[in-house]
Amino acid sequence: MTDFEWMPWQSKEIDTATSQTHWLSTPRQNGKTEIAVEVAQCAARRGERVRHFSPTLHTAREAMRRTLSAMDRDGFSGITRTLRGADHLLIEVEGGGWIDFPSYRSGRRKTCDRMIFDDYRNQPAWRALLDIEGGGPALYCGLQLRPSADASLTYFGARPGDDLDAESTWRSVNPGVGVTLSPNQFGRLKAVMPDDMFHVEMLNLAEAA
Numbered sequence: 001m002t003d004f005e006w007m008p009w010q011s012k013e014i015d016t017a018t019s020q021t022h023w024l025s026t027p028r029q030n031g032k033t034e035i036a037v038e039v040a041q042c043a044a045r046r047g048e049r050v051r052h053f054s055p056t057l058h059t060a061r062e063a064m065r066r067t068l069s070a071m072d073r074d075g076f077s078g079i080t081r082t083l084r085g086a087d088h089l090l091i092e093v094e095g096g097g098w099i100d101f102p103s104y105r106s107g108r109r110k111t112c113d114r115m116i117f118d119d120y121r122n123q124p125a126w127r128a129l130l131d132i133e134g135g136g137p138a139l140y141c142g143l144q145l146r147p148s149a150d151a152s153l154t155y156f157g158a159r160p161g162d163d164l165d166a167e168s169t170w171r172s173v174n175p176g177v178g179v180t181l182s183p184n185q186f187g188r189l190k191a192v193m194p195d196d197m198f199h200v201e202m203l204n205l206a207e208a209a
Contacts, residue, residue: 004073006038007031007175007176007179009175010031010034010035013035013154014035014038014039014042016152016154017035017039017137017139018039018042018043018137019137020137020152021137021138021139021140021151021152022137022138022139022140022151022152022153022154023139023140023145023147023151023152023153023154024139024140024141024142024145024153024154025141025142025143025144025145025153025154025155025156025157025204026154026155026156026157026174026175026176026204027143027156027157027173027174027201027202027203027204028143028201028202029174029176029180029181029202030156030174030175030176030180030181031175031176031180032118032119032141032142033063033066033118033119033141034066034070035139035141036052036063036116036118036139036141037052037063037066037067037070038070039114039116039139040052040067040099040114040116041067041070041071041074041076041099043097043113043114044091044093044097044098044099045071045076045078045093045095045097046095046097047095047096047097048097048113048114048136049096049097049098049100049111049112049113049114050097050098050099050100050112050113050114050115050116051099051100051102051112051114051115051116052067052099052100052101052102052116052118053102053103053104053115053116053117053118053120054101054102054103054104054118054119055103055104055118055119056103056105057087057103059103059118059119060089060101060102060103061084061089061101063101063118064082064084064089064091064099064101067091067099067101068082068091071091076093078093078094078095079091079092079093080092080093080094087106088100089101089102100112112136113136114136114137114138114139115136115138115139116138116139116141117138117139117140117141117142118141118142119141119142119143120140120141120142120145121142121143121144121145143200143201143204144157144200144204144205144206144207146207155204155206156173156174156175156204157173157203157204157205157206158173158199158203158204158205158206159205159206160205160206164199164203164205165190167183167186169203170183170186170202170203171183173203173204174186174202186202189202190202
């Protein structure tokens, strides 16, 4: 084990997502993928079969790399097999657990116990692919998520009417400020990004009702 520590809000999200279907929406660079990886790898180590969806094959490979790094960080030595095929990425562990890393566009279906949807944006074309057997919990991580009214949701983001140029807004909607991001980084990004992109990607601006 290392001296790695989660931020308190991240630990809470991991605990919540472990036991129920949960939606997590934050601006970029606030640790959504790290939380998704942690939930997935801990579930596999408990013997669960996990499918971890990513937008592209490239991001699926990155998710697999981060998962292996997280297992190494935790001192876990129970990996029994890894597959790194052109279109099939898989980690198998002792006890029958595994994590499959498809992209949303892969169309591959397989029975599983838990699903992770990273960088999910409520796109109907993606949902059409998710005809998967298994009634276990799912974790949806992304920008501007719109879950059903009774779903468990954690939302960090600006609201219509907020001052989108104010540092106080940047801090209030980004839980990783001071750890994964700094106000100076925000300023540099705002200078180079189109306003609409900055508002969505870095402030997770909620769409007006």
